[in-house]
Amino acid sequence: MDAVLFLGHFCESHGPCVMLCTQKCKEEPQQSPHSLTVPWCESCQSVDLDLALVSKSDKFCYVTTRTPLQQDLAFLLKQAIVRSLSCEEEPSKEGGTLYFGDNERGHIISHTFSLQDSLARGFHRKYSISMLMKDKIHLLNLWPSIIPPIKEIASELQEKAAKVNGAEQIQCSQRAARQAQGSPGHQARSLPQLTGEPAIFAHLHMWFTWLLSCERFVEKPVTIPKIPIQCSPGYLRNLQKEMADDVFRVACYCVLTGMCLQCDDETVLAAFRQLIPTYFKVPTTGPPVKLIKRDIWKIEWTGVLPNKLPTLQTDVEEALKNENLTNEMLEPHLSSLILHWLNVAKSLSWTPNPDHNLLQALGINKHDLPLLTYWTPNCK
Ligand SMILES: [Zn+2]
Numbered sequence: 001m002d003a004v005l006f007l008g009h010f011c012e013s014h015g016p017c018v019m020l021c022t023q024k025c026k027e028e029p030q031q032s033p034h035s036l037t038v039p040w041c042e043s044c045q046s047v048d049l050d051l052a053l054v055s056k057s058d059k060f061c062y063v064t065t066r067t068p069l070q071q072d073l074a075f076l077l078k079q080a081i082v083r084s085l086s087c088e089e090e091p092s093k094e095g096g097t098l099y100f101g102d103n104e105r106g107h108i109i110s111h112t113f114s115l116q117d118s119l120a121r122g123f124h125r126k127y128s129i130s131m132l133m134k135d136k137i138h139l140l141n142l143w144p145s146i147i148p149p150i151k152e153i154a155s156e157l158q159e160k161a162a163k164v165n166g167a168e169q170i171q172c173s174q175r176a177a178r179q180a181q182g183s184p185g186h187q188a189r190s191l192p193q194l195t196g197e198p199a200i201f202a203h204l205h206m207w208f209t210w211l212l213s214c215e216r217f218v219e220k221p222v223t224i225p226k227i228p229i230q231c232s233p234g235y236l237r238n239l240q241k242e243m244a245d246d247v248f249r250v251a252c253y254c255v256l257t258g259m260c261l262q263c264d265d266e267t268v269l270a271a272f273r274q275l276i277p278t279y280f281k282v283p284t285t286g287p288p289v290k291l292i293k294r295d296i297w298k299i300e301w302t303g304v305l306p307n308k309l310p311t312l313q314t315d316v317e318e319a320l321k322n323e324n325l326t327n328e329m330l331e332p333h334l335s336s337l338i339l340h341w342l343n344v345a346k347s348l349s350w351t352p353n354p355d356h357n358l359l360q361a362l363g364i365n366k367h368d369l370p371l372l373t374y375w376t377p378n379c380k
Helices: 071-087 136-171 174-181 191-195 200-213 234-242 245-256 266-273 311-321 327-349 356-361 366-379
Strands: 004-011 015-025 052-056 061-065 096-102 106-116 124-133 260-263 288-293 297-300
Touching: 004 071, 004 200, 015 071, 015 200, 052 200, 061 200, 071 096, 071 106, 071 124, 096 136, 106 136, 106 191, 124 136, 136 191, 136 200, 191 200, 234 266, 234 311, 234 327, 245 260, 245 266, 245 288, 245 297, 245 311, 260 266, 311 327, 311 366, 327 366
Parallel strands: 260 288
Antiparallel strands: 004 015, 004 124, 015 061, 052 061, 096 106, 106 124, 288 297
C-alpha cells in the first residue's frame, strides 16, 4: 500500500476525528467516498462528503476526500488519529512528532500541533498531520524527508491562526468573548475560519499531493578511499639515468616481485618502493639483493632476469625514459599503471582457482606471474 496522508483534529464535542485524507491512486475515483457514520460539526468538517480534490501526474492521481476511498482504510485512519491525539500524545506545547503502529493497523508517523482559538477550551485546538504505511522500514526511512515539510505546513497554519487570533484580541478580549459565547465549545469553528484562509483545504491537498509525489534522494557523505600509492618519480628517474640499464632493471624487478632489496642509502630504497602499493609487506628475509654505489652503481644478485619482464616494469621503465613526460605528468601516469596492476591482483585474490579465461580477461601474461605471485597475497 502506498502512503496515505491525513489531517486529524480533536473536536471538543466529537473527540478525535479524521478531517481529510490524501491518497495516491492509479485513476480518478469512480464513486463518491463512503458516507460519514459519526456525528460531526463545523470544526470536524473539511471538504464536502461528495467532493474529491484531484491532482494528476503522468501516471497517478492524488485524491483528497473527506473520508478515505476504502472503508477498511477509514477504520485504520480513525484508530491512528485516536492514538496520535489522545493516547500517544506528545506533551510539548509546540506539539511533537512520534511514530507508532504495528503490522495489523499500519505504521504511522504523526505530527501533532495546536492552533490558537479564543473560543476553544484552553484557547487552542489540537490537530495532527500523519502518514500511514504498511511498511515500517519504508516509512521510517521517509522520516527525515517527510517530517520537516509537515512541520512547515503545521507552522504555516499556526501563523495564520495566530494572526486571526491576534486581530480578534484587538477587537475583544478572550474573557469577554467567552462570556458572550456562554460555555466554551458551543461555537466550534472550522479550519478556514481559524486560519482566515477560505481555501485552506485546497492548500492542504496541494501540500499533501506534493509530499506523496516527490521522489526522495538522500545525500550521504562519501569518504573517498585514499589511493595506496605514493609516487613522486623525479628521484627514480635520476637513478635510472645514473645506473646502468641492467642494474636499474634488476633493482626494479626485485622490488616488484618481492625480493629483499638492500642498500645503505634509505632514500634509494624508498624511491624503488614507490613502485609497489604502500601497504605491501616488504620482505626482510630471503636471499638479499644488494645495491651498492662505489664509483658506479652495482648490484649483487645471484639470480637471472627473465627474458620478458612483467608488463608493469616494462611500462614503468618506458615512461621514465620518455622525455615527453614531465615529472608532473609522470606521477599520475605511474600511479595509474601501479593501480591497474593492484586491481588485477585484487581480482585474483578474490578468486580461489583462477582459470585461463580469467587471466586472459585481466590481461595477464606468463611474464606477469612473478609480480602477481607477490602482489596477490598482499591484497588478501
Ligand atoms: Zn465535531
